[in-house]
Amino acid sequence: MIIVTGGAGFVGSNIVHELNNQGRTDILIVDNLGNGDKYKNLIGLKFIDYQHMDDFIKTLGKSDFFGLDIDAIFHEGACADTLEQDLGFLMRRNYEYSKALLNFCINRQVPFIYASSASVYGNGKKGFMEREDCEEALNQHAFSKLLFDRYVRQFIHDAHSKIIGLRYFNVFGPQEMHKDKMASIFYQIYRRMKLGGKFIKLYKGTDGYKDGEQKRDFIYIKDVVKINLWCMENNLPNGIYNCGTGQAHTFNEVAQAIISTVGSGKIEYTPFPDELRGKYQNFTEADMSKLTNVGYQENFTPLDSAVREYFQILDKGGYFYNV
Secondary structure (H helix, E strand, O other): OEEEEOOOOHHHHHHHHHHHHOOOOOEEEEEOOOOOOOOHHHHOOOOOEEEEHHHHHHHOOOOOHHHOOOOEEEEOOOOOOOOOOOHHHHHHHHHHHHHHHHHHHHHHOOOEEEEEEHHHEOOOOOOOOOOHHHOEOOOHHHHHHHHHHHHHHOOOOOOOOOEEEEEEOEEEOOOOHHHHHHOOHHHHHHHHHHOOOOEEEEEOOOOOOOOOOOEEOEEEHHHHHHHHHHHHHOOOOOEEEEEOOOOOEEHHHHHHHHHHHHOOOEEEEEOOOHHHOOOOOOEOOOOOHHHHHOOOOOOOOOHHHHHHHHHHHHHOOOOOOOO
Protein backbone atom coordinates (compact mmCIF):
# COMPACT_ATOMS: atom_id res chain seq x y z
CA MET A 1 0.00 0.00 0.00
CA ILE A 2 1.01 3.61 -0.62
CA ILE A 3 -0.16 6.46 1.60
CA VAL A 4 -0.53 9.93 0.10
CA THR A 5 -1.22 12.72 2.57
CA GLY A 6 -2.79 15.70 0.90
CA GLY A 7 -4.00 13.19 -1.65
CA ALA A 8 -6.99 15.36 -2.57
CA GLY A 9 -4.77 18.38 -3.09
CA PHE A 10 -2.88 19.58 -6.13
CA VAL A 11 0.38 17.62 -6.07
CA GLY A 12 -1.04 14.71 -4.09
CA SER A 13 -3.91 14.02 -6.47
CA ASN A 14 -1.54 14.14 -9.42
CA ILE A 15 0.71 11.59 -7.72
CA VAL A 16 -2.29 9.31 -7.17
CA HIS A 17 -3.36 9.79 -10.79
CA GLU A 18 0.01 8.65 -12.10
CA LEU A 19 0.11 5.73 -9.68
CA ASN A 20 -3.28 4.72 -11.11
CA ASN A 21 -1.81 4.96 -14.62
CA GLN A 22 0.87 2.52 -13.48
CA GLY A 23 -1.75 0.10 -12.17
CA ARG A 24 -1.59 1.02 -8.47
CA THR A 25 -4.91 1.45 -6.68
CA ASP A 26 -3.86 0.21 -3.22
CA ILE A 27 -3.63 3.80 -2.02
CA LEU A 28 -4.79 5.42 1.21
CA ILE A 29 -5.60 9.10 0.70
CA VAL A 30 -5.30 11.32 3.75
CA ASP A 31 -6.66 14.87 3.60
CA ASN A 32 -9.12 17.43 4.92
CA LEU A 33 -11.70 18.11 2.23
CA GLY A 34 -13.15 21.14 4.02
CA ASN A 35 -16.09 23.06 2.59
CA GLY A 36 -14.79 23.76 -0.91
CA ASP A 37 -14.47 21.92 -4.20
CA LYS A 38 -11.34 19.93 -3.39
CA TYR A 39 -13.44 16.76 -3.35
CA LYS A 40 -13.66 17.03 -7.15
CA ASN A 41 -9.96 16.16 -7.33
CA LEU A 42 -10.84 12.67 -6.03
CA ILE A 43 -13.60 11.82 -8.50
CA GLY A 44 -11.24 10.67 -11.25
CA LEU A 45 -8.94 8.69 -8.94
CA LYS A 46 -8.89 5.08 -7.75
CA PHE A 47 -7.86 4.34 -4.16
CA ILE A 48 -8.54 1.85 -1.39
CA ASP A 49 -9.70 4.32 1.25
CA TYR A 50 -9.88 7.94 2.40
CA GLN A 51 -9.17 9.17 5.93
CA HIS A 52 -9.44 12.63 7.44
CA MET A 53 -6.03 13.88 8.49
CA ASP A 54 -7.08 14.34 12.14
CA ASP A 55 -8.23 10.73 12.35
CA PHE A 56 -5.09 9.59 10.57
CA ILE A 57 -2.86 11.39 13.06
CA LYS A 58 -4.73 9.87 16.01
CA THR A 59 -4.34 6.33 14.68
CA LEU A 60 -0.81 6.75 13.32
CA GLY A 61 1.32 3.97 14.76
CA LYS A 62 -1.73 2.11 16.12
CA SER A 63 -3.40 0.97 12.90
CA ASP A 64 -2.30 -2.07 10.92
CA PHE A 65 -3.53 -0.31 7.73
CA PHE A 66 -5.58 -3.31 6.60
CA GLY A 67 -2.63 -5.60 7.34
CA LEU A 68 -0.87 -4.32 4.24
CA ASP A 69 2.78 -3.42 4.01
CA ILE A 70 3.40 0.27 3.34
CA ASP A 71 5.61 0.74 0.30
CA ALA A 72 5.97 4.50 0.79
CA ILE A 73 4.38 7.62 2.23
CA PHE A 74 4.19 10.69 0.02
CA HIS A 75 3.64 13.59 2.40
CA GLU A 76 1.94 16.39 0.45
CA GLY A 77 -0.47 17.33 3.21
CA ALA A 78 1.09 20.51 4.57
CA CYS A 79 -0.34 24.03 4.29
CA ALA A 80 0.91 25.56 1.04
CA ASP A 81 -0.52 29.04 1.55
CA THR A 82 2.53 31.31 1.51
CA LEU A 83 0.38 34.21 2.77
CA GLU A 84 -0.83 32.37 5.90
CA GLN A 85 0.27 34.35 8.95
CA ASP A 86 -1.01 32.14 11.78
CA LEU A 87 2.32 30.66 12.81
CA GLY A 88 0.68 28.45 15.44
CA PHE A 89 -1.45 26.82 12.74
CA LEU A 90 1.52 26.51 10.39
CA MET A 91 3.67 24.89 13.06
CA ARG A 92 0.96 22.33 13.84
CA ARG A 93 0.31 21.58 10.17
CA ASN A 94 3.76 21.88 8.58
CA TYR A 95 5.99 20.94 11.48
CA GLU A 96 4.35 18.79 14.16
CA TYR A 97 2.27 16.75 11.68
CA SER A 98 5.34 16.22 9.49
CA LYS A 99 7.45 15.20 12.51
CA ALA A 100 4.91 12.58 13.50
CA LEU A 101 4.95 11.09 10.00
CA LEU A 102 8.74 11.14 9.81
CA ASN A 103 9.13 9.38 13.16
CA PHE A 104 6.52 6.80 12.15
CA CYS A 105 8.41 6.08 8.93
CA ILE A 106 11.77 5.83 10.70
CA ASN A 107 10.35 3.40 13.29
CA ARG A 108 8.56 1.30 10.67
CA GLN A 109 11.35 1.69 8.06
CA VAL A 110 8.89 3.07 5.52
CA PRO A 111 10.20 5.26 2.67
CA PHE A 112 9.21 8.87 3.34
CA ILE A 113 9.08 11.41 0.50
CA TYR A 114 7.85 14.83 1.52
CA ALA A 115 7.16 18.24 0.04
CA SER A 116 9.47 21.02 1.09
CA SER A 117 9.47 24.43 -0.59
CA ALA A 118 11.74 26.78 -2.50
CA SER A 119 10.42 29.52 -0.21
CA VAL A 120 13.19 28.48 2.22
CA TYR A 121 15.69 30.26 -0.06
CA GLY A 122 14.23 33.65 0.79
CA ASN A 123 15.13 36.35 -1.71
CA GLY A 124 17.57 33.98 -3.40
CA LYS A 125 20.59 36.25 -3.03
CA LYS A 126 22.44 33.41 -1.30
CA GLY A 127 21.73 30.99 -4.16
CA PHE A 128 19.42 28.04 -4.66
CA MET A 129 21.52 25.08 -3.57
CA GLU A 130 20.43 22.64 -0.89
CA ARG A 131 22.78 24.11 1.69
CA GLU A 132 22.11 25.78 5.01
CA ASP A 133 24.04 28.89 4.02
CA CYS A 134 21.53 29.48 1.18
CA GLU A 135 18.48 29.32 3.44
CA GLU A 136 16.41 32.21 4.74
CA ALA A 137 12.76 32.50 5.77
CA LEU A 138 10.99 35.70 4.66
CA ASN A 139 7.57 34.76 6.02
CA GLN A 140 5.83 32.42 8.45
CA HIS A 141 5.14 29.73 5.86
CA ALA A 142 8.79 29.56 4.81
CA PHE A 143 9.84 29.38 8.45
CA SER A 144 7.61 26.37 9.14
CA LYS A 145 8.96 24.53 6.09
CA LEU A 146 12.57 25.40 6.86
CA LEU A 147 12.25 24.29 10.47
CA PHE A 148 11.06 20.85 9.39
CA ASP A 149 13.92 20.55 6.89
CA ARG A 150 16.31 21.29 9.74
CA TYR A 151 14.59 18.68 11.91
CA VAL A 152 14.93 16.11 9.12
CA ARG A 153 18.65 16.76 8.82
CA GLN A 154 19.15 15.44 12.35
CA PHE A 155 18.03 11.95 11.31
CA ILE A 156 18.62 11.75 7.60
CA HIS A 157 22.02 10.04 7.65
CA ASP A 158 21.40 7.50 10.42
CA ALA A 159 17.93 6.35 9.34
CA HIS A 160 17.60 2.84 7.95
CA SER A 161 14.86 3.83 5.53
CA LYS A 162 14.52 6.28 2.68
CA ILE A 163 13.96 9.94 3.60
CA ILE A 164 13.70 12.37 0.70
CA GLY A 165 12.64 16.02 0.86
CA LEU A 166 11.75 17.79 -2.40
CA ARG A 167 11.89 21.57 -2.51
CA TYR A 168 9.15 22.50 -4.96
CA PHE A 169 9.62 25.61 -7.03
CA ASN A 170 6.65 27.15 -8.91
CA VAL A 171 4.41 24.21 -9.76
CA PHE A 172 1.43 24.51 -12.12
CA GLY A 173 -0.99 22.15 -13.81
CA PRO A 174 -4.33 20.29 -13.58
CA GLN A 175 -6.29 19.94 -10.33
CA GLU A 176 -5.10 23.17 -8.71
CA MET A 177 -8.39 25.07 -9.03
CA HIS A 178 -9.34 24.62 -5.37
CA LYS A 179 -6.29 26.67 -4.34
CA ASP A 180 -8.08 29.87 -5.35
CA LYS A 181 -5.72 32.83 -4.79
CA MET A 182 -2.78 30.44 -4.25
CA ALA A 183 -3.26 28.72 -7.61
CA SER A 184 -0.56 29.34 -10.19
CA ILE A 185 -0.43 32.43 -12.37
CA PHE A 186 -1.30 30.15 -15.30
CA TYR A 187 -4.67 29.26 -13.81
CA GLN A 188 -5.31 32.79 -12.57
CA ILE A 189 -4.81 34.18 -16.08
CA TYR A 190 -6.90 31.42 -17.67
CA ARG A 191 -9.79 32.10 -15.27
CA ARG A 192 -9.72 35.87 -15.88
CA MET A 193 -9.64 35.39 -19.65
CA LYS A 194 -12.60 33.01 -19.51
CA LEU A 195 -14.50 35.66 -17.57
CA GLY A 196 -13.93 38.08 -20.43
CA GLY A 197 -10.71 39.71 -19.36
CA LYS A 198 -8.53 40.86 -22.26
CA PHE A 199 -5.52 41.88 -20.21
CA ILE A 200 -2.90 39.67 -18.58
CA LYS A 201 -2.02 41.59 -15.45
CA LEU A 202 1.60 41.44 -14.29
CA TYR A 203 3.44 43.40 -11.63
CA LYS A 204 5.39 46.49 -12.52
CA GLY A 205 9.10 46.41 -11.95
CA THR A 206 10.50 46.30 -8.43
CA ASP A 207 13.87 45.86 -6.74
CA GLY A 208 15.72 46.58 -9.96
CA TYR A 209 13.57 44.38 -12.19
CA LYS A 210 11.75 45.89 -15.16
CA ASP A 211 7.99 45.48 -15.69
CA GLY A 212 7.12 41.79 -15.83
CA GLU A 213 10.76 40.75 -15.80
CA GLN A 214 10.69 39.04 -12.43
CA LYS A 215 11.73 35.44 -13.04
CA ARG A 216 10.59 32.14 -11.56
CA ASP A 217 11.45 28.51 -12.07
CA PHE A 218 8.07 27.25 -13.30
CA ILE A 219 7.75 23.46 -13.31
CA TYR A 220 4.83 21.50 -14.78
CA ILE A 221 3.08 19.15 -12.38
CA LYS A 222 3.83 16.11 -14.56
CA ASP A 223 7.54 16.69 -14.00
CA VAL A 224 7.07 17.06 -10.25
CA VAL A 225 5.20 13.75 -10.15
CA LYS A 226 7.89 12.12 -12.26
CA ILE A 227 10.56 13.19 -9.78
CA ASN A 228 8.52 11.96 -6.80
CA LEU A 229 7.99 8.51 -8.29
CA TRP A 230 11.60 8.29 -9.46
CA CYS A 231 12.68 8.92 -5.88
CA MET A 232 10.44 6.10 -4.69
CA GLU A 233 11.62 3.64 -7.32
CA ASN A 234 15.36 4.31 -7.24
CA ASN A 235 18.15 4.05 -4.72
CA LEU A 236 19.52 7.49 -3.95
CA PRO A 237 21.12 8.94 -0.84
CA ASN A 238 18.77 10.29 1.79
CA GLY A 239 18.62 14.04 1.52
CA ILE A 240 16.80 17.21 0.55
CA TYR A 241 16.72 17.89 -3.19
CA ASN A 242 15.50 20.75 -5.35
CA CYS A 243 12.47 20.07 -7.53
CA GLY A 244 12.49 22.63 -10.33
CA THR A 245 13.63 22.73 -13.95
CA GLY A 246 16.84 24.69 -13.46
CA GLN A 247 15.65 27.28 -15.98
CA ALA A 248 13.85 30.45 -14.88
CA HIS A 249 11.32 32.26 -17.08
CA THR A 250 10.09 35.83 -16.78
CA PHE A 251 6.42 36.55 -16.19
CA ASN A 252 6.49 38.27 -19.58
CA GLU A 253 7.52 34.93 -21.12
CA VAL A 254 4.66 33.23 -19.31
CA ALA A 255 2.23 35.83 -20.68
CA GLN A 256 3.55 35.42 -24.22
CA ALA A 257 3.22 31.61 -23.99
CA ILE A 258 -0.40 32.02 -22.90
CA ILE A 259 -1.16 34.58 -25.62
CA SER A 260 0.34 32.20 -28.18
CA THR A 261 -1.79 29.33 -26.88
CA VAL A 262 -5.06 31.28 -26.58
CA GLY A 263 -4.52 33.44 -29.66
CA SER A 264 -5.39 36.68 -27.89
CA GLY A 265 -4.57 38.84 -24.91
CA LYS A 266 -2.50 41.88 -23.97
CA ILE A 267 -0.19 42.54 -21.04
CA GLU A 268 -1.08 45.21 -18.49
CA TYR A 269 1.30 46.11 -15.66
CA THR A 270 -0.11 46.88 -12.20
CA PRO A 271 1.59 48.47 -9.19
CA PHE A 272 3.56 46.12 -6.97
CA PRO A 273 1.60 45.44 -3.74
CA ASP A 274 3.01 47.09 -0.64
CA GLU A 275 2.13 44.06 1.49
CA LEU A 276 4.48 41.86 -0.57
CA ARG A 277 7.51 44.11 -0.33
CA GLY A 278 10.34 42.27 1.38
CA LYS A 279 8.40 38.98 1.23
CA TYR A 280 8.39 38.38 -2.54
CA GLN A 281 10.77 36.21 -4.51
CA ASN A 282 11.66 38.24 -7.60
CA PHE A 283 13.90 35.45 -8.87
CA THR A 284 14.03 31.70 -8.36
CA GLU A 285 15.98 29.10 -10.29
CA ALA A 286 16.64 25.65 -8.92
CA ASP A 287 20.16 24.30 -8.91
CA MET A 288 19.38 20.76 -10.01
CA SER A 289 22.93 19.40 -9.86
CA LYS A 290 22.38 17.45 -6.63
CA LEU A 291 19.47 15.46 -8.10
CA THR A 292 21.13 14.93 -11.47
CA ASN A 293 24.33 13.80 -9.76
CA VAL A 294 22.45 10.92 -8.11
CA GLY A 295 21.07 9.77 -11.45
CA TYR A 296 18.00 11.78 -12.43
CA GLN A 297 18.30 12.42 -16.17
CA GLU A 298 14.72 13.02 -17.35
CA ASN A 299 13.92 16.03 -19.55
CA PHE A 300 11.49 18.69 -18.37
CA THR A 301 8.36 19.75 -20.25
CA PRO A 302 9.05 22.97 -22.22
CA LEU A 303 7.03 25.95 -21.01
CA ASP A 304 5.07 26.38 -24.28
CA SER A 305 4.17 22.68 -24.41
CA ALA A 306 3.11 22.64 -20.76
CA VAL A 307 0.86 25.68 -21.24
CA ARG A 308 -0.81 24.16 -24.30
CA GLU A 309 -1.49 20.86 -22.56
CA TYR A 310 -2.69 22.49 -19.36
CA PHE A 311 -5.07 24.86 -21.12
CA GLN A 312 -6.49 21.99 -23.17
CA ILE A 313 -7.25 20.19 -19.91
CA LEU A 314 -8.77 23.35 -18.42
CA ASP A 315 -10.97 23.72 -21.50
CA LYS A 316 -12.39 20.28 -20.66
CA GLY A 317 -13.07 21.21 -17.05
CA GLY A 318 -9.63 20.90 -15.47
CA TYR A 319 -10.26 17.67 -13.53
CA PHE A 320 -9.09 14.18 -14.41
CA TYR A 321 -12.65 12.85 -14.61
CA ASN A 322 -13.32 15.39 -17.39
CA VAL A 323 -10.27 14.48 -19.45
